[in-house]
Amino acid sequence: MGKEDFRDHISTVNEEGKRVWIFPKRPKGSYYNKRKIVSYFLLTFLFAAPHIRLNNEPLLLFNIIDQKFVIFGNIFWPQDMYLLALSFILFIVFIIVFTIIFGRLFCGWACPQTIFMEMVFRSLEYWIDGDNKEQIRLKNAPWSTIKVAKRVAKHSAFLLISFLIANTFLAYIIGSEHLWSIQTSNIKHHLGGFISISFFSIVFYGVFAWLREQVCTTICPYGRLQGVLLDRNSMVVGYDHLRGESRDKIHKNEDRLAAGKGDCIDCNHCVQVCPTGIDIRNGTQMECTNCTACIDACDEMMLAVGLPTDLIGYKCIDSIEQKTGFQWTPRVKAYTLLLIALLAVLSTLLVTRKDFETEIMRQRGSTYTITSDGLITNIFDLSILNKTHYNFTLTLKCDEPGVIIKTVNKNITLKSGQHLEERILIKVANNEFTNGELKVKIQVFGNSKLIETKQTKIIGPFI
Numbered sequence: 274m275g276k277e278d279f280r281d282h283i284s285t286v287n288e289e290g291k292r293v294w295i296f297p298k299r300p301k302g303s304y305y306n307k308r309k310i311v312s313y314f315l316l317t318f319l320f321a322a323p324h325i326r327l328n329n330e331p332l333l334l335f336n337i338i339d340q341k342f343v344i345f346g347n348i349f350w351p352q353d354m355y356l357l358a359l360s361f362i363l364f365i366v367f368i369i370v371f372t373i374i375f376g377r378l379f380c381g382w383a384c385p386q387t388i389f390m391e392m393v394f395r396s397l398e399y400w401i402d403g404d405n406k407e408q409i410r411l412k413n414a415p416w417s418t419i420k421v422a423k424r425v426a427k428h429s430a431f432l433l434i435s436f437l438i439a440n441t442f443l444a445y446i447i448g449s450e451h452l453w454s455i456q457t458s459n460i461k462h463h464l465g466g467f468i469s470i471s472f473f474s475i476v477f478y479g480v481f482a483w484l485r486e487q488v489c490t491t492i493c494p495y496g497r498l499q500g501v502l503l504d505r506n507s508m509v510v511g512y513d514h515l516r517g518e519s520r521d522k523i524h525k526n527e528d529r530l531a532a533g534k535g536d537c538i539d540c541n542h543c544v545q546v547c548p549t550g551i552d553i554r555n556g557t558q559m560e561c562t563n564c565t566a567c568i569d570a571c572d573e574m575m576l577a578v579g580l581p582t583d584l585i586g587y588k589c590i591d592s593i594e595q596k597t598g599f600q601w602t603p604r605v606k607a608y609t610l611l612l613i614a615l616l617a618v619l620s621t622l623l624v625t626r627k628d629f630e631t632e633i634m635r636q637r638g639s640t641y642t643i644t645s646d647g648l649i650t651n652i653f654d655l656s657i658l659n660k661t662h663y664n665f666t667l668t669l670k671c672d673e674p675g676v677i678i679k680t681v682n683k684n685i686t687l688k689s690g691q692h693l694e695e696r697i698l699i700k701v702a703n704n705e706f707t708n709g710e711l712k713v714k715i716q717v718f719g720n721s722k723l724i725e726t727k728q729t730k731i732i733g734p735f736i
Contacts, residue, residue, distance in 0.1 A: 283490050284550035284560055294412075295486055296405040297395075298545040302569025311382055312392040319385070320437075323444035328662040329689070335445055341690065348660050348690050352630050356622055363615045368495070370608045372502040376509035376557075380495070381564035386480070386488050391548060391564065393434060394481045401427045405545065431482045432474065439473035486549045490560045500559055506600050510563045511588040512543075512554045520554075523578050536580050543567035543585060553585060630658040631725040633715055636696070641733050648677070648700040649733040655680075655695045657717065657725070659687045665719030667693075673713045675702045676731075687719065699731055706733040 285293050325332040327346030334343035342349040342357065349357060371379060380387055401423055402408045414420055443466070444452045455466035480488060489496055503509065517537035523529075529536070537554065544552045546566040551558050553567045571585040591597050636652040644650055659665065667685040669678045677700040687693050705711050710730050717725040 285486060285490055292487075293550065295548065295550045296408045296412075297548045297550075297566070298405045298542070298570075299399050300391075300546050300564075300566040300569060302573060304565035304569050308382060308565065309392065312388045315383060315385075315388060316392070320441055323441065324449045330662060331448060333445060334448055336447060338447070346662075348662070350630075350658060350660065350692070352658060353626070353660075356619070356626070359615070359619050359622070363612070363619055366608065366612050366615060369502060370605070370612050372499055373504070373507055373605055373608060375563075376503060376507045377496070377499050377561065377563045378508075380489065380493075380562040381510075384489075384562075386493070387562060387564065389434075389438070390481055390485060394431060395548075397430050397434075398427060401430070428482065432478055435477035435481065436470070436474045438477045439470050442473055442477075443469060486560075489562055490549055496559060496562075503557065504602075504604070505590040506602055506605070508587050508589050509557050510553060510561060510565060510568060510585065511557065511590065511593060512537075512585050513583075513588065513593050514554070514556075515593060517554065517584050536575070536584050538574065538578060538580075540574050542570040542574055546570045557590070626660075628659075628661045629717075629725050630660070631717060631727055632656040633697075633727045633729045635729070635732070641731075643703075644700065647703060649703055649706070649731070650698055650700045651731050653697050653699060653729065655697050656693070657687060657695075658692045659689060662689050664688050665724070668718045668721075669697060670716045670718065671699075671713050672716070673701075673705075673711075675705055676713055677701070678715070701731055701733070703733065706731075706735075709733055709735040 285295060287293050322333045323331050330343045330346050330348060332343075332345060334341065336342065340351045342353075368379070398408070402411055411420060411423065440452060440456070447466075452466075455463040455470070460467050484492070517535040519533065519535055520537040520539040521529075521532075521534045522540075523538040527534075543554065544550075544567075546569070547553070548564060548566065549560040549562060551560045553561065568585050568587075572582040575582045575584055591600070633653050633655055636654055639652050642650045655669075657667075665687045667687055669680065671678055679698045679700070681696045681698075685693070685695055699713075699715075701711060701713075710732050712728060712730050714726055714728050716723055717727070
């Protein structure tokens with residue numbers, strides 16, 4: 274496998290600590306075509322989701338400011354934070370299980386950073402600046418009209434796309450309707466929104482025009498996490514060193530097996546197409562995002578020289594060295610069972626989740642009063658959260674004889690997603706109390722349909 278000193282530093286930084294710019298060759302092949310299909314689908318979903326409405330709500334909304342979250346048209350409020358917390362834990366466990374089994378596949382196929390970088394920004398770069406060799410020549414060339422024109426065109430396109438991403442990002446936070454108001458109104462009326470869009474546009478431009486693969490190799494915590502999650506049984510993009518070594522250029526009419534040479538013809542195409550600049554033949558590395566560009570490049574060369582493909586492919590170390598496939602180890606089984614258990618708990622909580630959160634509590638610091646007609650009166654605060662997509666006209670009733678419920682407002686309207694607070698008066702005859710208290714059940718009706726029943730306690734004089 275050669276020396277391991279490559280693991281002492283990342284591929285994008287030289288020995289002096291300076292940035293090494295990566296100019297990967299334009300990828301092509303069957304895996305790349307499949308990645309494009311997945312990427313374009315995810316990009317379409319990403320840009321469309323905040324504008325699609327389901328149950329009169331956005332498909333996805335994460336409004337941290339108003340503490341309102343909408344997932345596939347269902348509203349979640351701070352009272353549902355336990356569900357979001359459990360969902361986050363479930364996501365972390367899923368990532369762990371996924372990484373243990375499939376390695377860093379998410380990074381190469383589904384991560385927004387990779388999709389935007391490889392399928393959008395680098396595609397534009399190839400179109401404007403040309404392939405890797407042309408980009409290197411352009412970088413080293415003196416400034417000229419053509420170079421200035423290409424730089425202006427490329428970075429203008431980068432800024433425009435970053436602006437679109439920033440707008441989409443804000444649509445997920447404040448909602449598409451609010452975003453449209455910011456976009457179409459006078460800037461002075463939405464100065465904060467304008468500053469936010471400008472700020473995030475610059476941030477995204479910096480990420481994709483400057484940081485680029487550094488996000489994956491040095492910033493993203495998931496890239497670091499994979500180092501402790503992967504084992505010899507994890508499926509990764511790997512090089513079959515038993516078959517490939519020793520490397521040597523191919524010669525016409527040569528019997529490589531008799532000459533003691535492996536199938537690797539040392540063409541370096543796998544290195545040239547790598548978006549993080551590593552040599553996959555050195556083994557599994559932290560910088561590898563499992564983008565499969567090296568698989569396509571290697572397969573193309575193997576077919577060209579008449580050698581079997583799959584020298585580089587989805588493999589685990591044991592499948593290379595011991596010729597065994599993926600194994601369901603105790604570690605994988607344990608995490609999988611934990612994932613299933615969490616999924617079952619979350620599903621149960623979602624199914625049993627109430628559409629309303631209702632509290633009826635006596636007004637703080639208050640006691641009972643006696644009216645002129647001898648009735649005992651208590652003041653209560655009604656707090657009700659409507660998690661549905663419908664509006665309701667509320668009425669309060671009590672089946673206990675002699676209990677009268679009055680509201681400060683004659684008509685109480687509870688709108689969709691509204692958290693309503695209302696003051697109510699409960700009156701009852703003096704002779705209904707036992708030891709100075711009376712427990713009653715208050716029924717809350719919405720549009721003449723019972724939606725909640727809450728028990729509370731009325732206080733009165735001891736008899």
